[in-house]
Structure formats: C-alpha cells, structure tokens
Amino acid sequence: MLRRVVRQSKFRHVFGQALKNDQCYDDIRVSRVTWDSAFCAVNPKFVAIIVEAIGGGAFLVLPLQKTGRIDKTYPTVCGHTGQVLDIDWCPHNDYVIASGSEDCMVMIWQIPENGLENPLSEPTVVLEGHSKRVGIVSWHPSAHNVLLSAAGPVENCTPPC
Template sequence: MSKFISKFRQLQARTLSRECCHENLRVTKFGWDATICAVNPKFVESVGGGSFVVIPCARVGPLPMDYPTVSGHGGWVLDIAWSPHNDNIIATGSTDGVARVWAIPDAGLSEPLERAVVDLKFHKGRCCLVLWHPSALNVLVTGGSDNQLAIWNVGTGQLLKLLDTHPALVYSACFNWNGSQLVTSCRDTMLRVLEPRTGQLLGSAVCHEGARPTRRL
C-alpha cells in the first residue's frame, strides 16, 4: 500500500504577505451560482455586477476605487470565461441576454472598455453560461434561461449549432479534452453527454436527487 502514499503529503501551505495579494476586488451580489472570479497567466478578473475589472496578475495591492472597468453589458454579468487560446480574450454572459467577447490590452485597462469584439445575440432572457471549446479556435458555447445551448464562431459572430435537448435550465457544461463530447448538468437533475457537432444525445443519467445548481462540472 505504500506506493499509493503521495510524495506531497508533507507539504504545507504558506500564507502570502499582504503586499503580494490583490485587494478591493469588487464581487457581485447577484444571487446566481456562477463564476465570479477568473484567472489566466496574464490577468485576474472579478465580477462586480453589471461590470467587471481586469487587472494584470503582477499588479498587486489595493485596487483604486476609480480603476477602469469593462462595462458594456446592459445587465448583471452572470458568467465569464477566459479563452484557452488567447490570454487577452474573455467571454461574458449577462442578464441582458447577450454574450460578449472582449479583447483586453496587454498592459491591462487604462480607460473603461465599453465596446466588445463581438456581440452574440440569440437567447431569450438571461445568458447564464459561456464555455470555450478546448481545441477549436474561436468556438464558444452559450447557455440561456430559454433552456438552449448555442455554439458560435466568435470570429464571424455566426451561430453554428443549436442544442435544444434540455427541458429545463442548463446549469453547467464542460467539454472533454479534445472537444468531441459535451457534458451538461440541468435543473431536471439529469446529466447528459452530447455530440456537439450533431447535437446527438450519447447518454444520460440522474446525477443528483435535488435540483440545486451544480457548478462546475
């Protein structure tokens, strides 16, 4: 049994000093079970309601109250996701029903950013979920309170595929490593595996007894 003992078992966490931490990040008070903070190798992002801040990872310490924000949505930001292919690109979904893709300058924001690279308008009601394809460039999945998943080419703004398999709100979604399959959790307590190109349902199972939100897969 000794071969199953982790070689990291003696490691201990060390609390960083205040000078190495980010302070005064705004956090949304909207009652939605979603991503409110996201980090990639370049930036730290924090949702503060209808806008969000993006700061370079190396910029630590207190954040000024007048620090510029990304504020192009007409409602509360519900979900955010950094592109796995470009560290300067981030996608957001909002209560205004629109998913937007933003380009963040290398040095961070020096002034408020209100214009997105592309607006993806389809969902009726809220746009609750944004998810990048792990291997296909510029492919984004959005989910809304209309119980549908939309697959987009964000380079052209074109709607590529509509997945209307779910009878209730989709809480969460995740691709497998190469993007050939998509797994979702839904308010109806079912876990589903889909083929994203065709929308074919490959399998399903009850994942939880209750209908509480299940994020992330």
C-alpha cells in the first residue's frame, strides 16, 4: 500500500508581494564598515541607518513616514571622527540615540521632534574612556540612563587627549 506523505504547513499557500517604491527607502549609501551589529536601529518615530561618510562617521535619522528616494544631501548625524560601528535608540525616550565609533568614543544625541532639518554635529553627551574602537552600544531595557558600551581590539585607535 503506497501512501503519499504531504507535509502539513500553514504557510503552504501564502505568497508575498513586494512593496511599491514609494513605500520603501531607496538610494541610501549603507556603510560596509560594521562590527558585530546591524547597520540600523528603529523606534516608534524614527529609523536610523549607518551610512558611508568621508572624513568620519555618520548616520541618517529618518521619520518612519518619510519613505521613497532619500536625497544624497539629506542631513546626517555626523560628529564622530571615525566610522560609526553601532547605534541604539533609548527605550525610554524616542528622541535620544547613542552611537559608538572607531574613534573610541560613545556619543549620545538628542534628535529634534520634527527630525533633522540640518546636519547634527554636536552631541548632547560624549563618553570617553575606551582605548579601543567601540563596537557595541546598548541601552538597558528597564533602567533609565544606563548604557552599555563594548570595545574591541584594533591597533590604529588613538584616544583623544
């Protein structure tokens, strides 16, 4: 007696449909220099994406409703002198983001309520003390104002004087 075995799956007849271009982010120069993290971070108001930048590190902060083609002159957050390796939004304040970089510093940024209209180059707080490049930044999920940062080995990192 032959029996055909068909594997049961509730997803057998599910098909995806690609989004239209005006519902996606397009023409963003995503950084190829990352450490051990995703190149983006999202909260209920903004998406932040680490981008390629000449002469330092930068990342975009886009309101979630701003989709479509992103102009190359769109303002960035650009205060690091080395490539940005990780970013993380504060879970308690949707307008605060932390970034870690190859310049051995962690910077905390206050994003304006309407998003960026001009490049943001002055951080709210600069955390120094790492002697190696900062590859991971992560906010504590329940404790306010607690940020973890981790650094890794690199020979070319010179901390500021």
